[in-house]
Amino acid sequence: MEGAVDFLAKTRQKPPARMLTDWFPRLDIHGGVALDLGCGAGAEAEYLAKQGMMVDAIDKSATVVKAAKERCQGLTVDVIQGDFLEFELRPDYYTLAVAINSLPFVMKEDCVALLKSVQAAVRPGGAVILGVFGPEHAWASREDMSFWTLDEFRALWSGWDVLAMNEFKGVSPLASGSEVFQHRIQVIAKKTLLEAGPS
Numbered sequence: 001m002e003g004a005v006d007f008l009a010k011t012r013q014k015p016p017a018r019m020l021t022d023w024f025p026r027l028d029i030h031g032g033v034a035l036d037l038g039c040g041a042g043a044e045a046e047y048l049a050k051q052g053m054m055v056d057a058i059d060k061s062a063t064v065v066k067a068a069k070e071r072c073q074g075l076t077v078d079v080i081q082g083d084f085l086e087f088e089l090r091p092d093y094y095t096l097a098v099a100i101n102s103l104p105f106v107m108k109e110d111c112v113a114l115l116k117s118v119q120a121a122v123r124p125g126g127a128v129i130l131g132v133f134g135p136e137h138a139w140a141s142r143e144d145m146s147f148w149t150l151d152e153f154r155a156l157w158s159g160w161d162v163l164a165m166n167e168f169k170g171v172s173p174l175a176s177g178s179e180v181f182q183h184r185i186q187v188i189a190k191k192t193l194l195e196a197g198p199s
């Protein structure tokens with residue numbers, strides 16, 4: 001990953017991710033609590049709070065947590081410093097879970113366990129906006145990260161209403177400005193509402 005100082009300098013004022021600003025208005029979400037995993041300097045948390053959500057924004061880096069607290073000051077954002085793998089997620093609690101460019105930085109089996117907890121933590125009718133990296137990514141040889149094929153990742157979302165499963169392959173800039181070949185997979189999905197039982 002980029003150095004923390006570089007990353008901070010470049011991301012302190014970055015706009016919220018397009019996958020969030022493109023999709024949030026289409027999700028029919030009005031209030032509730034959002035979870036932002038690996039929130040970085042707080043762009044997405046700030047956006048979500050300004051859309052009327054309360055936000056739990058988690059990041060393990062003290063430096064970016066400080067920046068996120070500054071950026072989200074006065075907003076309904078609880079910025080938490082910690083490892084999201086150790087954060088106990090309340091079942092059926094969140095209306096939205098977001099993870100932008102953070103899930104690739106944990107190993108695959110941890111990522112699988114985390115995604116299962118995230119799925120349980122989202123309320124029926126709630127949604128996820130998440131991204132992972134694919135095996136053609138320039139960093140794919142890193143053993144401390146996780147990489148998914150499209151089919152593997154898609155299989156996780158059976159039973160969800162998948163609104164979009166996007167795959168991108170190509171050279172594009174990192175937050176630092178340097179360009180690398182990226183293979184990204186994104187899901188936007190809603191947790192289906194519980195079916196009414198027989199009366």
Ligand SMILES: C[S@@+](CC[C@H](N)C(=O)[O-])C[C@H]1O[C@@H](n2cnc3c(N)ncnc32)[C@H](O)[C@@H]1O
Nearest residue numbers: 038039040059060061082083084100101102105
């Ligand atoms: C590439 S940055 C993306 C930040 C932000 N989501 C954005 O798009 O600007 C990845 C972030 O994930 C955080 N991160 C990685 N692994 C983490 C973990 N296990 N627990 C909490 N945060 C983590 C890093 O500290 C970093 O801030």
